[in-house]
Amino acid sequence: MSQQNPIQALLKTCENFAQCIQTHLSHFVGHKDDSGNANQNPRRPLFSLSSKPINPITSDDASTALHSEQEAPPYPISLQKEQPAMPVSKEELGRATWTLLHTLAAQFPDHPTRQQRRDVKELMSILSRIYPCKECADHFKEVLKANPVQAGSQAEFSQWLCHVHNVVNRSLGKVVFPCHRVDARWGKLECKERACDLEGTTTNFTI
Numbered sequence: 001m002s003q004q005n006p007i008q009a010l011l012k013t014c015e016n017f018a019q020c021i022q023t024h025l026s027h028f029v030g031h032k033d034d035s036g037n038a039n040q041n042p043r044r045p046l047f048s049l050s051s052k053p054i055n056p057i058t059s060d061d062a063s064t065a066l067h068s069e070q071e072a073p074p075y076p077i078s079l080q081k082e083q084p085a086m087p088v089s090k091e092e093l094g095r096a097t098w099t100l101l102h103t104l105a106a107q108f109p110d111h112p113t114r115q116q117r118r119d120v121k122e123l124m125s126i127l128s129r130i131y132p133c134k135e136c137a138d139h140f141k142e143v144l145k146a147n148p149v150q151a152g153s154q155a156e157f158s159q160w161l162c163h164v165h166n167v168v169n170r171s172l173g174k175v176v177f178p179c180h181r182v183d184a185r186w187g188k189l190e191c192k193e194r195a196c197d198l199e200g201t202t203t204n205f206t207i
C-alpha cells in the first residue's frame with residue numbers, strides 16, 4: 001500500500017466534488033462536453049427548479065415543458081372528445097310540444113274533474129309564459145286571449161287544441177289541419193292495463 005500525503009488526498013476529494021457539481025449543472029444549461037457536442041444525455045437532473053414533478057415522458061424543449069406544468073384534466077380523457085350537445089331547433093321543439101299537447105288531449109277524460117280542467121288551463125297559461133321560444137310564447141299568449149281554453153270534455157279539449165294549433169299554423173303560412181280528423185291523427189298511448197290512462201289504476205312507486 002502506498003502512503004498518501006493527507007494534503008494530496010484532500011485535493012483529490014475537492015477535485016472529485018467539483019467534477020460532480022459540473023456534471024449536474026450541465027443538465028440545466030445545455031453544457032457542451034469536451035468533444036464539443038451538445039449534451040444529449042437523456043438522464044434527468046437530480047433536482048428541478050420547478051415545484052411540480054417533471055413528466056418523465058415529455059422532452060426537454062420549452063413547449064413540452066409548459067405542458068408538463070399544466071394541471072391534469074379533472075375528467076376522463078374520453079369526455080374531452082365528446083361533441084357539444086346539438087341545439088334543438090324551434091321546429092323540433094314545436095313538433096315535440098304539439099305531440100305532448102295533442103296526446104294529452106287525446107287522453108283527457110271524457111268527464112274531467114274540476115281540478116283536471118283547472119290543470120289544463122294552467123298548463124296553457126304556463127306555456128304562454130315560459131315556452132322556451134319567447135316569440136312563440138308571446139304569440140301564444142295572444143292566441144289564448146282570443147281563444148280561452150275549453151276543456152269541459154275530452155272532445156271539447158282536443159277540438160279546441162286543434163283550433164289553436166291551426167291559428168298558429170295560419171300565422172306561419174302552414175296548411176290548416178282538418179279538425180274532424182284529429183282523433184285519427186292523435187290517439188291515446190298504448191299502455192297495458194290502462195296504466196297511461198288518467199282514469200286508470202294508480203301505480204304505487206317505491207323510490
Ligand SMILES: Cc1cc2nc3c(=O)[nH]c(=O)nc-3n(C[C@H](O)[C@H](O)[C@H](O)COP(=O)(O)OP(=O)(O)OC[C@H]3O[C@@H](n4cnc5c(N)ncnc54)[C@H](O)[C@@H]3O)c2cc1C
Pocket residue numbers: 090091092093094095096097098102127131135136137139140161162163164165166168169172174176177182185
Ligand atoms: C304553443 C306553440 C306556439 C308556437 N308558436 C310559434 C311561433 O310563434 N313561431 C314559430 O315559428 N313557431 C311556433 N311554434 C312552432 C310551430 O307551431 C311548429 O311546431 C313548427 O314550425 C314545426 O312545424 P311542422 O310543420 O313540423 O308541424 P307542427 O305544426 O309542429 O305539427 C306537428 C304535426 O301535428 C299535426 N297537426 C298540424 N296541425 C294540427 C292541428 N291543427 N291539429 C292537430 N294536429 C295538427 C300534423 O300531423 C303535424 O305534422 C309554436 C309551437 C307551439 C307548441
